[in-house]
Amino acid sequence: MMKEKKGTGESMKRLFKDPSSLILVLTSFIFLILFVIYPLIVVVFTSGFDNWGTFFSKPRYGKALLNTIVSSSLSALTATVVGFIYAYAINYSNIKGKKFFRFIAFIPLLAPSVMSGLAFLLLFGRGGMISQWLNSNFNIELDLYGLPGLWIVQTISYFPLAYMTITGVLRSISPNLEIAAQNLGARGFKLFRTITLKLALPGVINAFLLVAINCFADFGNPKLIGGNYSLLAVEIYGEIINNEPGLASVMGIILVIPALLVFWLQNKVLSKGSYSTITGKPVSGLKRITTSKKTDTMLFIFNSLISLFIISMFAITILYAFTKNFGRDNTFTLDHIMKVVFSSSSPAVLNSLVLSLISAVLAVAFALVLAYVIIRKPFPGKKALDFTAVLPIALPGTFVGLALIVAFSKGPIVLQGSAALIVIAMLLKQMPVGYRGLTAAFKQVDKSIEEAATNLGANSQKTLSTIVFPMLQKTVVANFVYAFMKNMNTLSTIIFLITPKWVVAAVSIFNYAETGTYYWAAAVAVGLMGATLGTLGIIKLIFRDKVKIFDF
Amino acid sequence: MEPQVLLDLKNVNKVFGNNHVLRDINLQIERGKFITFLGPSGCGKTTLLRSIAGFYTVDEGEVWIDGKQVNDLPPYKRGTPMVFQEYALFPHMTVFDNIAYGLDIKKRPEEEIEKRVKGALAQVKLTGLEGRYPHEMSGGQQQRVAMARALVMNSPIILLDEPLSNLDAKLREEVRVELRGIQQDLGLTVIYVTHDQLEALSMSDYVVVFNKGAIDQYGTPHEIYYEPRTQYVADFIGTTNFIEATVLEHNEREALVSYGKETPTKVLAKVLVNKGEQVLLSVRPESLRINHPDGGEFCIRATVKSSMFLGEKERYFLEDNAGKEWIVDAYDIGQTHYTGEVVITASADKLHLIKKNND
Numbered sequence: 001m002m003k004e005k006k007g008t009g010e011s012m013k014r015l016f017k018d019p020s021s022l023i024l025v026l027t028s029f030i031f032l033i034l035f036v037i038y039p040l041i042v043v044v045f046t047s048g049f050d051n052w053g054t055f056f057s058k059p060r061y062g063k064a065l066l067n068t069i070v071s072s073s074l075s076a077l078t079a080t081v082v083g084f085i086y087a088y089a090i091n092y093s094n095i096k097g098k099k100f101f102r103f104i105a106f107i108p109l110l111a112p113s114v115m116s117g118l119a120f121l122l123l124f125g126r127g128g129m130i131s132q133w134l135n136s137n138f139n140i141e142l143d144l145y146g147l148p149g150l151w152i153v154q155t156i157s158y159f160p161l162a163y164m165t166i167t168g169v170l171r172s173i174s175p176n177l178e179i180a181a182q183n184l185g186a187r188g189f190k191l192f193r194t195i196t197l198k199l200a201l202p203g204v205i206n207a208f209l210l211v212a213i214n215c216f217a218d219f220g221n222p223k224l225i226g227g228n229y230s231l232l233a234v235e236i237y238g239e240i241i242n243n244e245p246g247l248a249s250v251m252g253i254i255l256v257i258p259a260l261l262v263f264w265l266q267n268k269v270l271s272k273g274s275y276s277t278i279t280g281k282p283v284s285g286l287k288r289i290t291t292s293k294k295t296d297t298m299l300f301i302f303n304s305l306i307s308l309f310i311i312s313m314f315a316i317t318i319l320y321a322f323t324k325n326f327g328r329d330n331t332f333t334l335d336h337i338m339k340v341v342f343s344s345s346s347p348a349v350l351n352s353l354v355l356s357l358i359s360a361v362l363a364v365a366f367a368l369v370l371a372y373v374i375i376r377k378p379f380p381g382k383k384a385l386d387f388t389a390v391l392p393i394a395l396p397g398t399f400v401g402l403a404l405i406v407a408f409s410k411g412p413i414v415l416q417g418s419a420a421l422i423v424i425a426m427l428l429k430q431m432p433v434g435y436r437g438l439t440a441a442f443k444q445v446d447k448s449i450e451e452a453a454t455n456l457g458a459n460s461q462k463t464l465s466t467i468v469f470p471m472l473q474k475t476v477v478a479n480f481v482y483a484f485m486k487n488m489n490t491l492s493t494i495i496f497l498i499t500p501k502w503v504v505a506a507v508s509i510f511n512y513a514e515t516g517t518y519y520w521a522a523a524v525a526v527g528l529m530g531a532t533l534g535t536l537g538i539i540k541l542i543f544r545d546k547v548k549i550f551d552f
Numbered sequence: 553m554e555p556q557v558l559l560d561l562k563n564v565n566k567v568f569g570n571n572h573v574l575r576d577i578n579l580q581i582e583r584g585k586f587i588t589f590l591g592p593s594g595c596g597k598t599t600l601l602r603s604i605a606g607f608y609t610v611d612e613g614e615v616w617i618d619g620k621q622v623n624d625l626p627p628y629k630r631g632t633p634m635v636f637q638e639y640a641l642f643p644h645m646t647v648f649d650n651i652a653y654g655l656d657i658k659k660r661p662e663e664e665i666e667k668r669v670k671g672a673l674a675q676v677k678l679t680g681l682e683g684r685y686p687h688e689m690s691g692g693q694q695q696r697v698a699m700a701r702a703l704v705m706n707s708p709i710i711l712l713d714e715p716l717s718n719l720d721a722k723l724r725e726e727v728r729v730e731l732r733g734i735q736q737d738l739g740l741t742v743i744y745v746t747h748d749q750l751e752a753l754s755m756s757d758y759v760v761v762f763n764k765g766a767i768d769q770y771g772t773p774h775e776i777y778y779e780p781r782t783q784y785v786a787d788f789i790g791t792t793n794f795i796e797a798t799v800l801e802h803n804e805r806e807a808l809v810s811y812g813k814e815t816p817t818k819v820l821a822k823v824l825v826n827k828g829e830q831v832l833l834s835v836r837p838e839s840l841r842i843n844h845p846d847g848g849e850f851c852i853r854a855t856v857k858s859s860m861f862l863g864e865k866e867r868y869f870l871e872d873n874a875g876k877e878w879i880v881d882a883y884d885i886g887q888t889h890y891t892g893e894v895v896i897t898a899s900a901d902k903l904h905l906i907k908k909n910n911d
Contacts, residue, residue: 448638
């Protein structure tokens with residue numbers, strides 16, 4: 001029996017016959033090995049036995065680990081519950097103002113999560129508006145620093161993530177199923193418990209895990225609000241400042257373990273246990289009526305309260321940014337904005353904008369190349385490349401930043417202090433998202449269209465630039481927008497990489513908030529949101545109806 | 553001088569996993585001919601076409617185009633423009649840009665591109681539609697754009713992968729005639745993949761019949777239809793009646809065969825047979841006649857079971873004494889309608905001898 005010619009040798013041979021693919025594949029390999037594999041290895045070697053010993057012998061670190069587990073579990077639990085109720089109200093009830101509620105869940109994406117921490121301090125902190133009001137009127141001393149405050153802030157910061165994940169699942173449940181259950185006599189809470197919740201459960205668990213690993217490695221809010229309640233990410237920051245990369249690496253690895261576990265779970269268990277794929281064709285025009293009037297009222301009040309909370313957070317930030325010293329001197333001023341946004345001595349917002357744009361463009365371009373070669377080109381090591389490309393999605397931003405600074409501050413390649421390292425860190429976090437999205441989009445495109453181009457004489461690079469890119473433009477732009485917004489708001493990923501010259505807005509907000517210059521922190525936050533919105537507006541103008549940015 | 557053989561396939565084999573899709577394909581295709589690869593789905597015809605275009609690399613054997621071995625050439629260097637089954641037009645480009653694409657890649661000067669694209673559009677009768685986008689056109693027009701995109705390359709060979717399968721019957725017939733016309737005008741070598749026997753018979757200079765990854769017969773449409781070499785070919789092309797027979801005597805040209813209890817008949821034998829060998833006789837329904845006064849060397853009694861009026865002919869389903877079923881087509885018979893017991897006859901030259909069990 002004749003055998004198909006395949007295997008490493010054969011695909012190597014084919015690759016060398018097609019130099020344009022060879023270049024794309026080689027570049028992908030080199031980049032990912034250099035910036036994903038190499039830093040991982042360096043971190044593992046830097047951690048060392050002594051440091052592991054130190055970590056487990058000093059109660060301080062054990063306490064930080066325990067705090068991290070407790071606070072992120074609590075926050076994930078409440079964020080998921082809030083996200084679920086919020087999403088259920090929007091997708092299942094007959095309440096008014098759904099569009100508004102969707103918009104409210106979207107706006108936190110425009111600001112870094114550390115802005116929630118800042119706003120929380122402005123409202124409930126020592127000099128906060130509400131704390132003062134309670135103090136002067138009821139003589140109540142409000143102290144939410146530590147776990148309680150962190151819990152509240154992380155719940156509010158991450159509930160939009162849970163909300164979006166759960167909305168996706170709820171939308172994929174066919175109304176037919178609930179109508180069928182009603183037809184069989186199920187009503188009210190019984191219907192909710194036996195059908196809706198059961199079907200949504202894999203998605204709800206997924207949301208919980210996502211929020212949990214995000215909280216687990218978050219740096220900004222724990223540092224701002226945690227006070228003495230120290231978490232691992234904060235300890236890592238301390239060790240980097242103390243120039244103890246070994247101990248930092250140990251804790252970095254501990255941060256990564258649950259993240260990788262969740263990543264593995266998502267891929268293996270949840271994808272198999274999902275019911276949402278067997279729901280059949282959605283029937284248009286079918287409307288579920290699953291909630292009673294009373295339930296609707298309760299859901300409406302719940303969503304309104306959450307919205308009120310979010311609105312007050314943004315409002316207080318804006319008030320601080322545009323007044324001399326809010327609470328003491330409420331006169332309108334542009335001084336803060338001029339000083340920290342538009343002055344050449346504080347380039348943070350401009351830096352954020354420039355670095356985020358460059359990184360987002362590169363991330364999406366790289367994701368496109370990766371998706372193209374992995375889906376369409378034969379070459380050895382494809383599985384390994386795919387794995388390495390997706391891996392950074394599982395790595396917490398704090399860890400990515402840590403790994404890059406440990407790997408590139410000494411040794412053969414030194415990039416510490418350069419803007420390039422910041423761009424790469426952002427890219428590593430966003431590229432896998434784009435890669436996944438584009439891979440999915442690619443599978444929708446008929447392969448013969450690319451074959452037609454090849455058939456007419458186009459090599460891989462030509463096919464990519466003249467056929468694939470224009471055809472996937474929508475997905476490309478959507479992923480670019482997402483990557484850009486994430487880049488603008490990231491703090492954990494770049495906190496170890498910034499230098500005085502290349503300070504970015506999210507770090508600026510954090511620094512000003514830590515030193516108590518709240519009006520400057522607020523002004524930078526407003527400037528950052530303005531820059532994000534402005535850029536999105538320009539993108540919208542360029543692409544018009546080709547992209548949906550504000551999709552509520 | 554150019555070699556007369558444009559495409560030469562030498563012992564080509566292709567395997568996908570455990571599936572041997574092309575087996576020892578040997579084929580020489582002459583310049584300027586219209587060749588059809590015919591067979592049911594999964595017979596390997598499209599795989600062979602794609603191997604010629606370079607989308608698949610063959611696992612054994614050689615592919616020669618225009619005197620050059622192209623096994624190691626990637627698709628974009630082969631110069632084998634192809635028309636895809638789903639047309640594969642670039643959705644984000646106008647008709648003009650679609651057709652100009654290959655010339656742009658070759659960096660031809662702009663005036664030349666303009667001229668050649670206009671020429672190709674005229675050939676496929678789409679002049680004036682160069683500004684449209686594919687989604688603004690009908691299926692038939694899209695198909696023509698796909699044709700023009702291949703034609704504009706001025707390549708000596710064009711590959712077509714079931715290009716008419718998405719058109720309705722009437723349009724298909726129209727395009728068939730035009731396509732053959734263009735091919736003859738330009739002296740193109742066309743390789744045309746189809747599962748439609750009518751398409752194959754009506755357009756081709758030569759038909760290649762595929763059976764499970766191997767070539768069963770290569771010949772003119774007439775040879776394929778009237779002198780099928782295997783039972784498979786006879787069965788696949790058109791409708792036929794098979795008769796089990798035994799060779800009584802034979803020489804190089806003829807064989808005396810007997811079937812059932814009827815008298816032995818002399819038939820042409822283009823293949824070598826042995827005395828006593830079990831063979832098949834294939835006879836087309838239109839070659840058989842019912843109750844015909846002239847009779848014929850072949851003669852059998854049968855009973856009409858049912859019939860079907862098909863417009864230009866009446867198709868009869870009959871059963872002989874041995875319980876075997878027969879299909880006979882009667883043309884231009886006016887009001888005549890046969891029922892009950894009848895006599896089926898045919899002249900001996902209509903009986904085509906096929907060796908048994910060779911597929």
